Amino acid sequence: MRPTIATALLTCAGSALAQDFSHDGNYGAPVSRKNSGPMATGFIMSDAGTKSHQASPPKYPSPWGEGLGEWAQAYQQAKSFVSQLTLEEKVNLTTGTGWELESCVGQTGSIPRLAFRALCLQDSPVGIRDTDFNSVFPAGVNVAATFDRKLAKARGAAMGAEHKGKGVDVQLGPVAGPLGRTPEGGRNWEGFSPDPVLTGVMFAESIKGIQSQGVLASAKHFIGYEQEHFRLVSDSTGYGFNISEPNSANMDDETMHELYLWPFADGVRAGxxxxxxxxxxxxxxxxxQNSxxxxxxxxxxxxxxxxxxxDWIGTHSGVASVLAGLDMTMPGDSAVYNSDDSYFGANLTVAVLNGTVPSWRIDDMAMRIMAGMYFVEGNRNRGDINFNSWSLDTYGYEHFYVGGAIGKINDHVDVRGDHGTxxxxxxxxxTVLLxxxxxxxxxxGKEKLTAVFGEDAGSNIDGPNDCSDRGCNNGTLGMAWGSGSANFPYLVTPDSAIQSELLSHGSAYESVLNNGALDSATTLARRANVSLVFANSDSGEWYIEVGSNLGDRNNLTFWGGGDELLDTVASQCNNTILVIHSTGPVLLEKWANHGNITAILWAGVPGQESGNSIADVLYGRVNPGAKLPFTVGKSRQDYGTDILYTPNESVPQLNFKEGLFIDYRSFDKHNTTPTFEFGFGLSYTTFSYSDLHVTKLNASEYVPSSGHTNPAPTYSNYSTDPADHLYPSNFSxxxxxxxxxxxxxxxxQASGDQHYGLPGFIPEGAQDGSAQPIPKAGGAPGGNPMLWDVLYRVEATVTNTGSVAGEEVPQLYISRGGPHDPVKELRGFERVPIQPNSSVTFCVDVTRRDISSWSTFEQDWYVRNSTKMVYVGSSSMNLPLSAVLP
Structure with missing residues (x-):
């Protein structure tokens, strides 16, 4: 690396068919593209995958795990365990015991003979759901805004430690789906960013952090889950929508690989x-059950x-799902909660006995579950489950929904540690300074009179946990709603934190915490030296409706009269500061150009320390360095995508016709100027960029994976006589x-499921346990290892030209150069602290994956023969440095 005047030097961081089986069809037909791929042939993104009724092709058999890469030892340990199991014990590992019957939101059966207690699966991606003495962490969208890998991992580790302390085996998170195709998407806040690279990095680091504590991360939701509307028939019919099946995300092969699958590849590679x-x-x-x-x-x-x-009640069949690759069903119930039937359980036992599900497949299901346990937990002891999801009482029913014996159900273990810090x-x-x-x-803090306005600054007068799963928008938005929520141990409001700050300086403080009290707001704002207006925009999961919003937001404006309050205050005070708590973009064009609004901050969904966090930024203890993880457009139409709010068919068809062009990629394609672009964020200091250098490294030519797997192994024998699989005598x-x-x-008769025992419904190859060809793009967890070969090293100098220390996030974008590619795509970033009048070297390793495109014909990655550019700067629209990749 070249010497600089830096005080620190960075290193590179680099369908519901009659039988519910996946059906035949064209997933995205190749179309000729001149001079763009191997041997001057490539393939454009086909419209075939963006039309209604697009079909997903069958792919069988379900691949069996082989202990690839770092999984080898875990598979050996799992083999020793699974080889001891009876058929029923294997089935127990794969089947949830039922909704609200055990302590956790999801539990499998146990194996008492081997002293193996039930597996406990528990939400959520921001903290432990439905318990007490746990922390509430900032949402995933906040993690993305930090652009800080270390913080993502630290948050994951802290959450993992808390889940471990409660006896949880599987934390249901982190989230890379939804990615954020539409800014109104209800659960976007649980994930990270509509950019696949930023999401992939934060997703992977979160997984590493969670699993470092001996808790399995359940990365979700796979895949194309981009809106709440019509995700389930039961949700929809309850609101009068007549649909027959969940919505279908229709996309082409390139979009799948280059956008939605990208972060999941990072997650799988992370373990x-x-x-x-x-x-x-x-x-x-x-x-x-999509093979x-x-x-x-x-x-x-x-x-x-x-x-x-x-996902809970996301299983739609038994044999079809098993053969298509599903290994565990949750919460075990079939089509509705608290049903006395399961697609797995005894029905799975029947399917194995009659040969519909081959023995190697049930073995693989058990192996995959146990290998994950050994891979993450190693030889660590599993603690007891010490909480109950259905009641916070110390004593209660052992099996909540059906009653039973009364005993101690909660130990109220405090797992928070020092996580508040x-x-x-x-x-x-x-927190992003806009x-x-x-x-x-x-x-x-010495301003003579500071005034705070807005319900979003205050508390929910009925308590921070008053609304089930945070299904309301009362008080400050510290957490959005749905299964991704948790109970607050406390919630520091901006009102209380700012008041404490000002009182410590002997300053005057007043607040109006009712958005509708416009007369009072007018009077106070006229007197104030500085007016802080807090406004929010909430969203969540459809099983809860908040203000007529069915999970997905109906608009991109402030909720509860926030815009009217802001307009009122800003008309009276020429030093008005806007603080935003939101789950995603909010339209800000009017406020960005308002002469009396002197500062704007986006604080996202910050968790239990909300007030303290914003006070640290407002009063300079923290110099903001975060960047927008999404684009703030001037209008809703600028995004080019939206929620389908009304069914267009009995099976709603969501046609992803925009392909790769979501968020800033869409703005670039259509040359649309946003209010604030992706990657934008100011500081209390200033930075400059210079000295871009690109070095081409020696790397081997790409070699597609080839060869075959081993044949499917089986690990134990079992009797095929049904009499040997009846309920034990005197069983209660x-x-x-x-x-x-x-x-x-x-x-x-025992099956009770028309899909079982009918060989005519079995797809070709689904029961084939012979050696199978390895996909060209496969070969290791995450994909072909050569995709991560480093081809280039990009370096640039970033200098702090201001008078205070700060943190900058230099960003690297690449243009792959194809006529149908995005103008540019994020491919690297690093959050760097820089002292005044000092510089650091920003260094990024560019991998083969970073410049590759997906060939629908070859079903593999390739580097297009095109001119590729690299750009470095402080946001997606401020990129002062550029060079051609050699």
Missing amino acids: AASIMCSYNQVNNSQAC YVLNYLLKGELGFQGHVVS LIRHLGAQS KNIDNTLPLT RIPLYHYPWLNSTNLT
């Missing part, structure tokens, strides 16, 4: 032990070695509990 499949369909085949996405993409191309678990820091580090006229910020059953045993020796 994710579990993947949760999603509610929606993909090209008109249910995601949790193309589960068998071919996930387990084949990406070489995933862990287990696939359904991390949460406060992360909240401040994720506007700061004449150095309005930071404030001194728990009502609605899903057991693996049979109640009849008549397999058809």
Whole structure:
């Protein structure tokens, strides 16, 4: 590296068919493209995958895990365990016991004979759901805004430690789906960013952090889950929508690989032990029984070695799902919660006995589950489950939904540690400074009269946990709603934190915390030296409706009269500061250009230390260095995508016609100027960029993976006599509990499922346990290892030209040069601290993957023969340095 005047030097961081089987069809036909691929031939993104009723091709058999890469030892340990199991014990590992019957939101059956307690699966991606004495962390969208890998991993580790302390085995997170195709998407906040690279990095680091604590990360939701509307029939019919199946995300092969699959490849490469499949369909085949996405993409191309678990009630069949790659069903119930039937359980036992599900497949299911346990937990002891998701009482029913014996159900273990300090820091580090006229910020705390306005600054008068799963928008937005929520141990409001700050300086403070009190706001704002207006925009999961918003936001404006309040205050005070809490973009064009609004901050969904975090930024203890993880457009139409709010067919068809062009890629394509671009964020200091250098490194030519797998192994024998699989004598059953045993020796009668035992419904190759070809793009967890070969090293100098220390996020973008490619795509970033009048070297390793395109014809990655540019700067629209990649 070249010497600089830096005080620090960085190193490179580099369908519902009659039988529910995936069906035949064209997933995205190749179309000729001149001079753009191997031997001057390439393939454009085909419209075939963006039309209604697009079909997902069948891909069988379901690949069996082989202990690839770092998984070898875990598979050896799992083999020793699984080889001891009976058929029923294997089935128990794969089947949830039923909704609200055990302590966790999801639990499998246990194996008492081997002293193996049930597996506990628990939400959520921001903290432990439905318990107490746990922390509430900033949302994923905040983590993305930090552009800080270390913070992502630290947050993951802290969450993993808390789950471990409660006895949880599988944390249901982090989230890379939804990616954020539409800015109104209800669960975008659980994930990270509509940019696949930023999401992929934060996703992978979060997984590493969680699993470092001995807790399996269940990376979700796989795949194409980009809106709440019509994700489930039960949700939809409850609101009068007449649909017959969940919505179908229809996309072409290039879009799948280059956009939505990208971060999951990072997650698998990082060692994710579990993947949760999603509610929606993909090209008109249910995601949790879609053989193309589960068998071919996930387990084949990406070489995933862990287990696939359904989202809750996301399983739509038994044999069809198993053969298509589903390894575990949750919560075990079939079509509705608290049903006394399961697609797995005894029905799976029947399917194995009658040969519909081959023995190697049930073995693989058990192996994948146990290998994940050994891969993550090693030989660490699993603690007892010490909480109950259905009641915070100390004593209660052992099986909540059906009653039973009363005993101690909660130990109220405090698992928070010192995580509040991390949460406060992360909240401040994720706050984005969008506007700061004449150095309005930071404030001194000595302003004569500071006024705070807005319900978003105050508390929910009924308590921060008053609304189930945070399903309301009362008080400050510290967390959005849905299964991705958790109970607050406390919530520091901006009102309380700012008041404490000012009182410590002897300053005057007043607040109006009612958005509708416009007369009071007018009077106070007229007197104030500085007015702080807090406004928010919330979203969540569809099973809760908030203000007529069914999960997805109905608009991109402030909620609860926030715009009117802001307009009122700004008309009276020429030093008005806007602080935004939101789950995604909010339209800000009017406020960005308002002469009396001197500063704007986006603080996202910051968790329990919300007030302290924003006070640290407002009063200069933290110099903001975060960047927008999405684009703020001037109008809703600028994004080019939107939610389908009304069904267009009985099976709603979501046609991803925009392909790769979401968020800033769409703005670039259409030459649309946003209010604030992706990657934008100001500081209390200034930075300059210079001295771009690109070095081409020696790397081997790309070699597609080839060869075959080993034949499918089996690990134990079992009796094929149904009489040997009946319920044990004198067995006491728990009502609605899903057991693996049979109640009849008549397999058809015992099945109770028309899909079982009917060979005509079995797809070709689904039962084939012979050696299978390895996909060209596969070969290891995450994909072909040569995709991560470093081809170039890019370096640039970043200098702090201001008078205070600060942190900058230099960003590297690449143009792949194809006529149908995005103008530019993020490919590298680093958050760097820089002292005044000092410089650092920003260094990024550019991998083969970074410049590759997906060939629908070859079904592999290739580097197009085109001129490729590299850009470096402070945001997606401020890129002063550029060079051609040699």
